[in-house]
Amino acid sequence: MGAILNGLELEQLQQLVAQVQADPEAARSLNRWSARVRWLGGFKGRAYIRNHSFLIDEPADLVGKDEAPNAVEYVLGALGACLTVGFVLNATKHGIPIRNLEIALDGEIDNILTFLGLSEEGHPGYREIVVKAYVDADADEGTLQKIWAETVRTSPVGNTLARSVALRPELSRIAAS
Amino acid sequence: MGAILNGLELEQLQQLVAQVQADPEAARSLNRWSARVRWLGGFKGRAYIRNHSFLIDEPADLVGKDEAPNAVEYVLGALGACLTVGFVLNATKHGIPIRNLEIALDGEIDNILTFLGLSEEGHPGYREIVVKAYVDADADEGTLQKIWAETVRTSPVGNTLARSVALRPELSRIAAS
Numbered sequence: 359m360g361a362i363l364n365g366l367e368l369e370q371l372q373q374l375v376a377q378v379q380a381d382p383e384a385a386r387s388l389n390r391w392s393a394r395v396r397w398l399g400g401f402k403g404r405a406y407i408r409n410h411s412f413l414i415d416e417p418a419d420l421v422g423k424d425e426a427p428n429a430v431e432y433v434l435g436a437l438g439a440c441l442t443v444g445f446v447l448n449a450t451k452h453g454i455p456i457r458n459l460e461i462a463l464d465g466e467i468d469n470i471l472t473f474l475g476l477s478e479e480g481h482p483g484y485r486e487i488v489v490k491a492y493v494d495a496d497a498d499e500g501t502l503q504k505i506w507a508e509t510v511r512t513s514p515v516g517n518t519l520a521r522s523v524a525l526r527p528e529l530s531r532i533a534a535s
Numbered sequence: 536m537g538a539i540l541n542g543l544e545l546e547q548l549q550q551l552v553a554q555v556q557a558d559p560e561a562a563r564s565l566n567r568w569s570a571r572v573r574w575l576g577g578f579k580g581r582a583y584i585r586n587h588s589f590l591i592d593e594p595a596d597l598v599g600k601d602e603a604p605n606a607v608e609y610v611l612g613a614l615g616a617c618l619t620v621g622f623v624l625n626a627t628k629h630g631i632p633i634r635n636l637e638i639a640l641d642g643e644i645d646n647i648l649t650f651l652g653l654s655e656e657g658h659p660g661y662r663e664i665v666v667k668a669y670v671d672a673d674a675d676e677g678t679l680q681k682i683w684a685e686t687v688r689t690s691p692v693g694n695t696l697a698r699s700v701a702l703r704p705e706l707s708r709i710a711a712s
Contacts, residue, residue, distance in 0.1 A: 365579075414613070463571070485701065516702060
């Protein structure tokens with residue numbers, strides 16, 4: 359086993375970079391991600407992703423059983439996770455050891471009443487998300503701010519949220535088997 | 536206990552609607568959602584949301600330990616869950632019993648190389664997400680398509696993705712305690 363920084367094997371990281379540079383097809387496969395969600399009754403569902411799955415539910419005041427976070431909460435968690443991974447990746451590239459990293463996210467929906475069909479004003483999506491990162495690392499403030507700016511700029515979930523994604527929805531009616 | 540349709544207590548659903556109509560402050564509180572993410576080493580993190588938490592990791596070919604879905608996969612799961620909740624809500628409003636509902640999501644990142652710092656072309660966010668819903672319910676095709684269109688139009692995560700969210704990122708350097 360080679361050198362490890364921030365829990366990452368540096369050789370493995372270099373191999374990934376070499377691989378996607380040498381083989382555009384390998385890079386292309388990293389562009390495609392999939393999930394399935396099965397309804398479990400009420401507002402509860404389970405998402406299946408490769409070898410993993412997770413529950414989604416609504417809190418009791420939104421008529422759920424509160425067995426898991428809801429969909430808009432998962433979006434915040436995903437953004438925080440994405441920025442965590444990006445920051446660790448970029449700090450590791452610069453050889454900076456991180457001691458602690460935590461990200462707090464607060465999102466504001468434009469108008470949730472539109473989701474409930476009670477208003478035509480605005481929309482039910484997030485209007486704004488405030489992201490506060492707290493980091494303890496062996497580097498000066500300026501370096502950490504530069505890594506953070508780079509991380510935000512190159513974040514997959516950050517760009518997904520800041521830009522318009524084209525959604526292609528379709529519904530098929532299936533018969534009971 | 537009153538009437539139940541699709542696992543939802545209809546009286547509870549009516550109470551929620553009456554409450555947010557009568558009390559704008561209650562509605563406003565449903566617009567705000569929060570999460571925290573703590574780094575656990577490598578590309579692993581845990582999101583904390585109210586009384587819940589979940590792991591996020593990267594697959595082995597992205598230098599993770601593959602203990603959980605990654606951030607961009609959680610986004611797809613969140614979209615599927617949001618459309619599931621919305622479809623069940625809208626079908627229940629119309630008095631339609633659902634027997635089965637499953638949603639498959641396939642997302643395409645514009646250019647993941649930008650995340651790895653290996654390209655300046657495009658961006659690392661989702662460009663397009665194909666969403667296929669499969670439903671078995673006691674209603675004709677036209678009614679189900681109408682409910683689906685309404686669900687997509689009023690989806691919180693759908694609108695979050697289809698529109699531009701304003702991200703307000705900041706980083707604070709903390710000292711080891």
